[in-house]
Amino acid sequence: MLTYEVKIKVAAAIEKEWLHWMKTIHVPDVIGTGLIKSFQILKSTAESQLYHFHYHFNSLEDYHLYQKQFAPKLKAHPHEMFPNQFKTERELWDWV
DSSP states (O other): EEEEEEEEEGGGGGHHHHHIIIIIIHHHHHHTTTTOOEEEEEEESSSEEEEEEEEEEEEEHHHHHHHHHHHHHHHHHHHHSTTTTTTEEEEEEOOO
């Protein structure tokens, strides 16, 4: 299994609205691809407005399919809704 981690630092002024949108629109759209086995949303206790979204894939093939067919549109949508209001880092993790 693999975990695709999306680390997001969001502006304080939009945090509540952004988080609600992420939970009710964006994450369901990502899950709706049918390629995600499970997911987690984590909020840092040490740093304000810092979130980690963990999307779990069964295989590297599923991850690559997600990146090819769905990621470009899904990555663009939050930037359209909240332009210049957050910063994102992404990393892929392999379970050992």
